[in-house]
Amino acid sequence: MKNSNRRKFLGTAATILAGTAAATASPLQAAAPKYPVVHHVFFWLKNPGSTEDRDKLVAGVKTLAKIKTVKELRVGVVASTEKRDVVDNSWAVSELMFFADLAGQAAYQTDPIHLEFIKNCSHLWEKVIVYDAVDA
Known part of the structure; x- marks a missing residue:
């Protein structure tokens, strides 16, 4: 009975060891970027203390997800993270x-939904900064 358990244990250990060795021997490959063009926009409100204005702007930004060339959209508000010299938390939304590509980002700029968003929400913000990037 002891030999049977020992053989079972050794067989299981050898299988785990072989699997671990195979997994660590193959190089990790980074996945190709799903959507390589990033458009990040920060808004400062005219009325920074107004939750109502912030919520209106958030709702307006969310309408931009309907634009065909927008593959993913994330909308955020300032997080209550640690205060450090490198953290800018002066923005609101x-x-x-x-x-998928630069042509899609360019089409977004003139899309009627984007233009309607600007028309309906630009009165809410005092300042806007845009950072555009492509995966390196």
């Missing part, structure tokens, strides 16, 4: 968009 951010949008993070992903596009």
Whole structure:
């Protein structure tokens, strides 16, 4: 009975060891970016203390997800994270968009939904900063 358990244990251990060795021997490959063009926008409100204005802007930004070339949209508000010299928490709302290509990002700029958003919500913000990037 003891030999049977020992053989079972050794067989299981050898299988685990072989699987671990195979997994660590193969190099990790980074996945190709799903959507390589990133459009990140930060908004500062005219009335920074107004939750109502912030919520209106958030709702307006969310309408941009309907634009065909916008592949992903994330909308955020300032997080209560640790205060550090490198952290800018002076903004109120951010949008993070992903596009399949630069042509899609360019089409977004003139899309009627985007233009309607600007018309309906630009009175809410005092300042906007945009960061566009492509995967390196």
